[in-house]
Amino acid sequence: MSTIAAQLTVELADRRYPIIIGNHLSADGLLLDDMIPQRDLLLVSNTTVAPLYAETLTAALAPRRVVRVDLPDGESYKTLVTVQRILDVLVTNRFGRDALVVALGGGVVGDMAGFAAACYQRGVAYLQVPTSLLAQVDSSVGGKTGVNHPGGKNLIGAFHQPVGVLADTSTLATLPDRELRAGLAEVIKYGLIIDAGFFGWLEQNLDALLARDAAALAYAIHRSCQTKAQIVARDEREQGERALLNLGHTFGHAIEAATSYQTWLHGEAVATGMLMAAQMSARLGWCPAPQVERLARLLERAGLPTNATGLGAAELRALMQIDKKVAAGHVRLILLKDIGAAVLTGDYPEAALAATLSASTA
Amino acid sequence: MSTIAAQLTVELADRRYPIIIGNHLSADGLLLDDMIPQRDLLLVSNTTVAPLYAETLTAALAPRRVVRVDLPDGESYKTLVTVQRILDVLVTNRFGRDALVVALGGGVVGDMAGFAAACYQRGVAYLQVPTSLLAQVDSSVGGKTGVNHPGGKNLIGAFHQPVGVLADTSTLATLPDRELRAGLAEVIKYGLIIDAGFFGWLEQNLDALLARDAAALAYAIHRSCQTKAQIVARDEREQGERALLNLGHTFGHAIEAATSYQTWLHGEAVATGMLMAAQMSARLGWCPAPQVERLARLLERAGLPTNATGLGAAELRALMQIDKKVAAGHVRLILLKDIGAAVLTGDYPEAALAATLSASTA
Structure with a gap:
């Protein structure tokens, strides 16, 4: 039995699409019929996820002809x-x-299936x-597709915006712990950027999230998607505000590239990157040191890395x-004035960036 | 000395861009400064065109830093x-x-440089x-980019729409005869689709065009771009009317694919494809046979192929x-009710298509 926990709409200039969050949604043929027309489709998944969920989804998609391609994972x-x-x-x-094209998997599958759909x-x-979790709260929403x-x-x-997002929280049951934690980094990001109240909620409820409490997860996904949908609606092509969603990502992408995308999960790199941004903000006198400490503690409790030593x-x-x-x-960075108050700026001394990188890699 | 022969604007939903047609435009630094900002750029050309024109254009772009990549031709x-x-x-x-990104070359260079710009x-x-000629009258206008x-x-x-199109007719001086003729196929296309008066003008002025008379070429390019700009403005994403610009292309693309893009120039395949479309239209009783004859004669005079024998x-x-x-x-085709009156339709008996293909390949 499927249960819808929440439904949101991403409002764009020329159209809108739904985000539906709930349990066992990908087994719900009637819901799928509502979202997509009855036609042949390509199901893109990967070799880890497909054995777990592709058969159920394919059955729910009947009687459509479903062609499938399973990509290597990672x-x-x-x-x-x-x-x-x-x-x-x-x-x-x-x-x-x-x-x-239907993307069944994490952020990597969604980014590539979406980019293939954009180009075909x-x-x-x-x-x-x-x-x-990372894909449900972040990468599946907002139409950014692509490859490294x-x-x-x-x-x-x-x-390239999707026709809809179906976040089936029952699939999180099989998510490895390390990936759950990596997803939490992006959840914490929403609190940091614009939602101090949510950051406080995360401090209160982190243990429930790590224990995969269904209600806590559904709430965290809902609130994250809500923030993302609002920001994307206001700035689909990242002319301004949407850049705030990249908090920690400029640092994080550099960490990922330096390790050839092999060692750090994206969310792990973002976690360390967010802390670097906070530390640099404190160094500039922008963000109070106790707030940086709160972030470091929350990331540690979530089992996420907090430095790039080595x-x-x-x-x-x-x-x-x-x-x-x-x-x-000139590199522009997302920095923090406080928890819940991120800014995009190119106005910082290079020495502050250098000192931040040195301290984190020491 | 540069001379502007004509200037048009492509009006899109959210922006507009100019098409400027004239002589020696790519040597005109002031004109370039008007069109694009003073910043570093990537000049994409090919090994045939670059030795002829890249140096002049690069000089006109000074003092910008110009990085160049020359692609293989074809x-x-x-x-x-x-x-x-x-x-x-x-x-x-x-x-x-x-x-x-600046695309200097024919349709192949423009399509790939534009697609790289879309994805980067x-x-x-x-x-x-x-x-x-083909790129000046067709492929450079309208924002279709991509690869085979x-x-x-x-x-x-x-x-992905360009910021502008600079059709420098002086570059046609070095265009091989075969490519000039291939470009004329797309020029003839505009007459066939929607502009019977222009088709008549082409019958009158084909010899001047083949002799590369500057005024005749500038007029043909101007009138072609005008039609294309109007249709693109009304239907940027090809939801309807824009498909008419593909007259002859469904047949032509099949010819090109069947010969691995090695034997026929695109315009040559389109020429034969347009005649196939006209012949099929006559077979269906839609287009009067004498009009099909007029088209066949014009294509022959232009030195373009009129069948796919073999x-x-x-x-x-x-x-x-x-x-x-x-x-x-179901394959939808652009067929003709008359010269100057094309329609997109899926409403035809398969036998008429089969007979048309058989007759043309016999």
């Missing part, structure tokens, strides 16, 4: 070569411009069925230079 | 692998989201400087099935 496969494989399957099976025949529809380049994270991609400060600094927020050669 | 290189090369150069040179950091600006897949033409791509009718039919206009498995 951020290191998030490349143009893997996307080409999805495109090959679309061509080989003669999908038309009315094709529908100059754009076909896709549905997100995120199965990781050896020179930097997510450097190749497209803005990496090279100079290498990280160089990798930050390729970030998408660079303007006229 | 439709067979219009692949994701070649686009990846452009993306690599963008990353290696640390271009930011404020990057500008989820979309950066690009300027079209088309140097072939072994399974079909332009199957991978994006809608190719397999069944293979062409199969390749047409992957066309982007396929809806619910």
